[in-house]
Amino acid sequence: MTDRVTVIVNPASGRGRGSRLLPDIRSTFAAVGITDVRLTERPGDERRLAALALHDGATTIVACGGDGTWSNAANAILSSGADCKLVLLAAGTGNDFAKTVGAPARDLAATAKLAVEGPEMLVDVGRIEDRYFLNVTGFGFDIAVLDDLENIPLLTGDLLYLGAALRQLFKFDGMSIDITTAAVARGARAHLMLIIANGRNFGGMFQIAPDARINDGLLDAISILDAPPWTRISMLASAPSGKHVRNPLVLAEQASVFTLKFAAPPAYETDGEYNQATSATIEIACIPGALRVATPVTVISSRA
Numbered sequence: 132m133t134d135r136v137t138v139i140v141n142p143a144s145g146r147g148r149g150s151r152l153l154p155d156i157r158s159t160f161a162a163v164g165i166t167d168v169r170l171t172e173r174p175g176d177e178r179r180l181a182a183l184a185l186h187d188g189a190t191t192i193v194a195c196g197g198d199g200t201w202s203n204a205a206n207a208i209l210s211s212g213a214d215c216k217l218v219l220l221a222a223g224t225g226n227d228f229a230k231t232v233g234a235p236a237r238d239l240a241a242t243a244k245l246a247v248e249g250p251e252m253l254v255d256v257g258r259i260e261d262r263y264f265l266n267v268t269g270f271g272f273d274i275a276v277l278d279d280l281e282n283i284p285l286l287t288g289d290l291l292y293l294g295a296a297l298r299q300l301f302k303f304d305g306m307s308i309d310i311t312t313a314a315v316a317r318g319a320r321a322h323l324m325l326i327i328a329n330g331r332n333f334g335g336m337f338q339i340a341p342d343a344r345i346n347d348g349l350l351d352a353i354s355i356l357d358a359p360p361w362t363r364i365s366m367l368a369s370a371p372s373g374k375h376v377r378n379p380l381v382l383a384e385q386a387s388v389f390t391l392k393f394a395a396p397p398a399y400e401t402d403g404e405y406n407q408a409t410s411a412t413i414e415i416a417c418i419p420g421a422l423r424v425a426t427p428v429t430v431i432s433s434r435a
Contacts, residue, residue, distance in 0.1 A: 134191045134216070136160075136246050137184035138168045139177055139204060141196035141222065149196055149222040152239075156195060156220070159239040163247050165193075171200075175404070181207035191216045191425075193246050197223015202265050202402035205422055209256065209263045218246045218425040224280075224291060224335060225403065228266040231330035231345055233428030245425040252428070253420040254345045257329045259413060264401040265422075267333050267340075268415060270391075271306045272324035272355070274398045275299040276334075277405060292334045300364055305357035307394055312352075312386035319392070321357040323366075327389060327415050328353060331373075341373030342383070348419040352389055354382040389415045 138160055142150035157168055167189075169180045181192050181204040192215055194204035201219055208215045219229045221236035229236035232254065236242060257264045279295040286294045309319040326333060328340035328351045340351040355366060358380055369375040376383050396408040 134247065135187075135189050136165045136167065136191040136193060136218075137181075137187070137189040138165060138193040138195065138220075138246075139171065139180045139184070139200075140168060141171045141177060141194075141200045143171070143174075144196035144200055144222040145224060152195070152222055155239055160193070160243050160246070163243045165243065165246060171196075175203055177203035178207045180204075182211065185211050185213045185215060189215060191218060191246055193218040193220055193242065195220040195222050197221065197226055198228050198266055198402040199223070199404045201228055202263070202404060205256065205265055206263050209418075209421060214423075216249075216251055216423040216425055218242060225333075227332040227335065228330055228402070230332045231266065231343075232424055232426045234424070234426045242425075245427070249425060250427060251423050251425045252346070254422050254424050255329055255348060255350075256418050256421045257327065257350055257415060258418055259327075259399070259401060259415045260406070260408065262401050262406065263418070263421075264329065266330040266402050267326050267328045268399055268401045269327070269333075270308065270325045270393075270397055270399050271322050272296075272299055272303050273326065273400055274405070275303045277400050277403065293336065296334065296367060297364075300367065301360045306397070308354075309392035310352060310354065310384075311390040311392075312384065312388065314386065315384065317382075320354070322354060323357045323363055324353075324355045325391070326353045326355075327351070329417070337370040338373035339370060340383070341376060342385070346420065348417055349385045349387055350389065350415065350417045352382075352384045352386070354384075356380045356382070387417045391415065 219234045219236040333339035343351040
């Protein structure tokens with residue numbers, strides 16, 4: 132069976148980079164026989180367009196944007212149960228998931244070739260409430276930073292996230308989270324941030340979960356406990372290299388399921404997208420090998 136490929140482009144991604152790339156996207160994909168290009172019209176529209184593409188018979192979806200765009204397209208695929216491959220084309224801010232899977236997401240020609248020829252691999256995904264995530268879900272400081280991104284007009288890319296993070300290191304008040312797994316019940320602790328990670332990378336420049344693997348059937352919880360601003364800065368400074376996990380205020384734990392308890396239903400992010408929980412108790416689970424992703428990297432090494 133010949134794959135039917137649909138390209139979904141978020142023109143607003145990367146502060147308009149998606150729109151600027153559109154002529155090159157059309158010409159590059161047309162050169163390999165792909166002409167079905169659909170544009171989002173509003174935030175989160177990738178999920179609707181991906182669902183329509185699946186209804187029209189798409190067996191491969193190329194999502195052009197950033198982590199949020201890829202996640203929304205993946206949610207349509209996973210919710211439908213369709214046997215459909217996801218191809219990553221970068222036009223966003225962090226593009227963290229592409230780094231983890233080794234996809235050449237900024238190379239238009241290489242991505243177009245992947246869309247028609249492969250190869251691909253099966254990757255795990257995370258599930259929280261009624262959503263799936265590819266890379267991370269986060270609570271606390273993570274949400275404060277996400278809220279602040281629109282307030283910094285002059286920065287883009289990695290510097291945008293770093294600027295918002297530095298501001299919130301002094302402003303965010305912390306939050307109490309109780310984390311339970313099948314092996315450990317910690318009790319409530321004051322957190323600066325909690326990241327439940329499927330992939331290693333986060334925020335464009337941080338190796339937030341340096342031991343995470345996307346095909347091991349596990350998620351990695353990175354608990355950064357609350358601390359004064361200057362200690363927070365020290366932990367942040369070591370995060371690009373992944374050395375923050377050596378700090379005694381950072382707790383790393385791996386499990387297939389995490390149960391989190393909060394004082395009230397929290398806001399959280401999934402792959403950079405803002406969500407509001409419906410309950411103060413949330414279960415987060417790993418769904419092994421749930422999604423086909425195009426990448427020249429066919430094996431992600433297991434933990435040492």
